[in-house]
Amino acid sequence: MSIFALTIAAFAASAAPTADKAPAATVKPAVQPMTKSDFLSAIDARFVAMDTNKDGQLSKLEIEAAESRMAAQRVTVVNARREAAFKKLDTNHDGQLSLAEFNAAAPVPAAPKPDAGKVLARMDSNKDQAITLQEFRAGPLADFDKLDANKDGKLSVQERAAARPAKR
Structure with a gap:
């Protein structure tokens, strides 16, 4: 010092x-x-x-x-x-x-109030206030397709590693 x-x-x-x-x-x-x-x-x-x-x-x-x-x-x-x-x-x-x-x-904080509105707004593509299996799959499938760089229908170890955020 x-x-x-x-x-x-x-x-x-x-x-x-x-x-x-x-x-x-x-x-x-x-x-x-x-x-x-x-x-x-x-x-x-x-x-x-x-x-x-x-x-x-x-x-x-x-x-x-x-x-x-x-x-x-x-x-x-x-x-x-x-x-x-x-x-x-x-x-x-x-x-x-x-x-x-x-x-x-150190009380346990109250759990947030459930809000399906956010999920519905994001996933309910036809806005009928319900999510079908097809709507539920749409986002994750789009993510899969984006990560599948060689478009072979598989996520290789390298493609999965590239998707992970870099460790600091």
Whole structure:
């Protein structure tokens, strides 16, 4: 991580509440304008905090120590968020999530309402509000004929492979 990235992250972290002082309700602070002077002050303060031997330079060891402290702070914040999320899901406060508690937090979405109109509009070629076997076959047969490049009435392994979308 670059010194600039460390500084920006530290400046952002200094504005955010720490895990031990997190508010009861998570409220994101409003983004405030920042002057260049304020920005430089934050960079300078971060440099001073990282320069533990006060020699005016950041050594490899000081940079690695700062990175380690920031990583530990991130882990603390992530763990606090995970614990808060777990406590929110654990409605009976027994330290375990039952299937009912989990399902209450992540309900199964309702199935879409059946709509035959779309299928009829696409397949009912004579618009009689019913699909015959011939109409049901028409689309897939047209697709087969399109894929049968040599028009031999068979889809070879190569023709089928060419029809599959390329894997990324």
